[in-house]
Amino acid sequence: MGKRIFDMKLLDYLEKKKLEIEERYFIRELQAFYLWATQRLAATGAIVFLYLPEQIKYIVLSKKPNSRKGYSAQHCKRSNQTPVSFIVCASDEFLDCQKVLGGKENASQDDWQPIFRSARIEIWENKKRYDGRPLPLRFGFSDEEKRNMLYFVRKTIEETLQESSPPSLPVNFSERFDEKISLDVALWVKGHLRSSVIVGNLPLNEALRSAAKKAPFDSRFKPVNADDLKRARIEITIMHSLRMPLSLFEKKVNEIDVTKGYRLVFGKNVGWYLPETFNCSRFGNLREFLERLAYEKAKIPARCFGSARAELFEVDDFIESLDTSSVLSLVGPVAQETADQGTDFDKRFMADLENCMRLSLAHLVSIQEKDGNISPQINPLTGQEKQIDWVRLPLAAGTLILGGQAIGMPTAIVAGEKALEYLRHHFARHPSIPLPAKLLGLAYYAKTLLISGKKEEANEAAGDIYRHVDKLDYEPIAYLQMASLFLSFGKEAEKFWHKGEAMLSFTLRDYENKLKKSEKFSLAFFPEALNGLLRLSAATQKDEWRDKACRMAQWLTKQQLSDGSFASVPGGSFAYTRGTGKIFEVLSLLPEENKEAICRAFGWLRMMQYGEENTYFVPEERKLRVSGGFRHDALNQEVWSDASSHVLIGGARLLHWLKTDDENMVF
Numbered sequence: 001m002g003k004r005i006f007d008m009k010l011l012d013y014l015e016k017k018k019l020e021i022e023e024r025y026f027i028r029e030l031q032a033f034y035l036w037a038t039q040r041l042a043a044t045g046a047i048v049f050l051y052l053p054e055q056i057k058y059i060v061l062s063k064k065p066n067s068r069k070g071y072s073a074q075h076c077k078r079s080n081q082t083p084v085s086f087i088v089c090a091s092d093e094f095l096d097c098q099k100v101l102g103g104k105e106n107a108s109q110d111d112w113q114p115i116f117r118s119a120r121i122e123i124w125e126n127k128k129r130y131d132g133r134p135l136p137l138r139f140g141f142s143d144e145e146k147r148n149m150l151y152f153v154r155k156t157i158e159e160t161l162q163e164s165s166p167p168s169l170p171v172n173f174s175e176r177f178d179e180k181i182s183l184d185v186a187l188w189v190k191g192h193l194r195s196s197v198i199v200g201n202l203p204l205n206e207a208l209r210s211a212a213k214k215a216p217f218d219s220r221f222k223p224v225n226a227d228d229l230k231r232a233r234i235e236i237t238i239m240h241s242l243r244m245p246l247s248l249f250e251k252k253v254n255e256i257d258v259t260k261g262y263r264l265v266f267g268k269n270v271g272w273y274l275p276e277t278f279n280c281s282r283f284g285n286l287r288e289f290l291e292r293l294a295y296e297k298a299k300i301p302a303r304c305f306g307s308a309r310a311e312l313f314e315v316d317d318f319i320e321s322l323d324t325s326s327v328l329s330l331v332g333p334v335a336q337e338t339a340d341q342g343t344d345f346d347k348r349f350m351a352d353l354e355n356c357m358r359l360s361l362a363h364l365v366s367i368q369e370k371d372g373n374i375s376p377q378i379n380p381l382t383g384q385e386k387q388i389d390w391v392r393l394p395l396a397a398g399t400l401i402l403g404g405q406a407i408g409m410p411t412a413i414v415a416g417e418k419a420l421e422y423l424r425h426h427f428a429r430h431p432s433i434p435l436p437a438k439l440l441g442l443a444y445y446a447k448t449l450l451i452s453g454k455k456e457e458a459n460e461a462a463g464d465i466y467r468h469v470d471k472l473d474y475e476p477i478a479y480l481q482m483a484s485l486f487l488s489f490g491k492e493a494e495k496f497w498h499k500g501e502a503m504l505s506f507t508l509r510d511y512e513n514k515l516k517k518s519e520k521f522s523l524a525f526f527p528e529a530l531n532g533l534l535r536l537s538a539a540t541q542k543d544e545w546r547d548k549a550c551r552m553a554q555w556l557t558k559q560q561l562s563d564g565s566f567a568s569v570p571g572g573s574f575a576y577t578r579g580t581g582k583i584f585e586v587l588s589l590l591p592e593e594n595k596e597a598i599c600r601a602f603g604w605l606r607m608m609q610y611g612e613e614n615t616y617f618v619p620e621e622r623k624l625r626v627s628g629g630f631r632h633d634a635l636n637q638e639v640w641s642d643a644s645s646h647v648l649i650g651g652a653r654l655l656h657w658l659k660t661d662d663e664n665m666v667f
Contacts, residue, residue: 028247089124090122123242140316146318150320158226181201181239184197194224240316243263243312254285262289277333358407366624374397376388390427402649476526483528560600575633598654605647609630
């Protein structure tokens with residue numbers, strides 16, 4: 001009995017070590033790539049350059065049908081005359097890899113196409129492999145090709161519903177469309193998913209026709225008729241054929257990559273989740289996501305879940321515009337209405353900023369109740385709304401007035417004053433609001449009073465905070481909001497000034513200690529310190545405070561992700577609009593120094609703002625409630641009022657600076 005237990009423990013230990021070695025040397029990912037390259041692409045003789053931790057070498061691939069693996073991947077030497085077909089490198093290491101690789105043919109990044117990218121590994125393919133030949137589908141599609149595909153699918157569905165012969169292929173379809181591919185066609189009708197049909201491993205033109213003919217009759221939904229089709233938005237998702245195993249690292253991080261497709265396989269059971277899923281459902285983390293994929297789609301018994309093979313792959317996802325005349329590309333589940341944002345405060349930026357602010361203000365005005373309250377949280381899928389939030393309401397009131405003043409929108413100012421009146425009657429003397437929420441809410445309330453020109457009332461609210469703040473447990477967001485409020489009264493309000501300076505200094509020490517220890521913390525914790533530091537600098541005429549603010553802003557900009565958003569924690573990949581909005585807000589205090597980061601953040605925030613084009617998954621009766629608000633994040637469709645508030649404060653600061661060259665503002 002004892003020997004049997006020992007043997008089992010030894011087997012478990014050996015299996016664990018095997019997995020650790022596979023993870024360390026990217027063995028499972030490389031095996032999947034080598035098999036795909038030799039079997040799918042017939043890339044015999046192709047040179048692969050590995051630029052991975054503990055692996056910098058050249059590999060030559062060949063197909064070996066009779067071997068256990070089905071391929072051979074042998075270490076080789078390479079002369080400068082031998083072109084490299086593929087690069088496999090660690091995430092974000094491609095530019096460094098190119099420097100090591102050298103050679104004239106590898107000098108330009110434009111010669112390379114990323115065909116798979118994850119938080120762990122990247123695979124790039126040399127475009128010169130296809131000189132004189134059509135580029136493979138995994139290299140992406142032009143807008144014209146996307147429009148033609150959507151047009152063809154719509155016409156095929158129309159013909160199918162009329163029971164007449166299918167249309168011929170549009171003239172613009174090229175020979176690229178003969179390549180075999182898997183794809184999904186989805187139909188969205190009046191905010192509801194009415195079909196999602198996957199067709200596998202057919203030439204693209206045939207796959208489009210096959211999926212289109214099946215789309216009206218997805219048995220999970222009511223059949224789609226001709227009238228439904230007139231109101232439908234068609235979405236096409238092209239699935240790339242390179243499928244990579246989910247790594248232990250990705251499982252441990254437990255975050256979903258919303259830009260990828262996922263496939264779960266156990267024997268003959270197969271389940272798929274595509275990015276469109278995140279417009280229908282909510283998932284807390286990767287494990288929950290995979291578990292639901294297992295039992296909802298793949299029908300894998302719970303006892304077998306651990307043995308299932310999880311794969312992820314790149315997709316090209318796009319959808320018709322509202323009038324079906326153009327195409328919108330999707331980043332994960334989010335449709336891109338606009339082109340890439342520039343990096344300068346030019347006329348286009350100003351127009352986009354004012355339009356974004358106007359839509360956001362209109363959203364807050366439209367959801368305001370008759371008594372002045374504003375719902376802080378709206379779920380567009382269920383219609384559920386949170387009733388009251390004593391912190392976000394005074395923030396929204398202030399930003400309505402501030403934003404309305406900035407762009408000349410009287411209805412927003414009136415709505416802000418109405419919310420302020422509601423707070424005056426129900427908030428300041430409320431007997432049971434917890435102290436942390438009460439004091440933070442009072443800080444926003446006092447700032448709103450200052451914006452509204454009611455300095456005496458603001459002074460009284462600040463006095464309430466001053467009398468109770470020492471009872472408050474330290475929390476950086478609250479401390480910094482109170483500090484910037486106290487400092488906004490100036491040095492002549494001596495007790496407020498000293499308290500604000502002390503609270504700011506205490507919080508900055510915490511920030512610096514966390515950086516020194518490389519601690520993980522929310523990026524939303526400390527940005528408000530810029531506001532306090534710049535107030536100190538303006539009042540004391542000491543450059544040291546402004547220098548500190550600039551250094552903090554520089555550190556923040558280093559956390560910016562490639563899409564313009566800001567990670568929720570240093571080094572992370574998850575971003576949400578409230579966090580990115582807050583950083584946009586504070587960087588706008590130093591606009592000249594942070595122009596590029598501000599423009600890029602604004603571009604991402606605009607993409608996340610709900611409008612007519614990107615609410616195709618929202619039921620008709622709820623669209624007006626969310627239009628102009630900001631989607632919380634790619635996984636969470638909810639609208640939170642403070643996302644709008646942060647964008648409006650940042651926008652008002654930018655407009656104020658651009659018109660007056662003055663960085664000082666109340667908020």
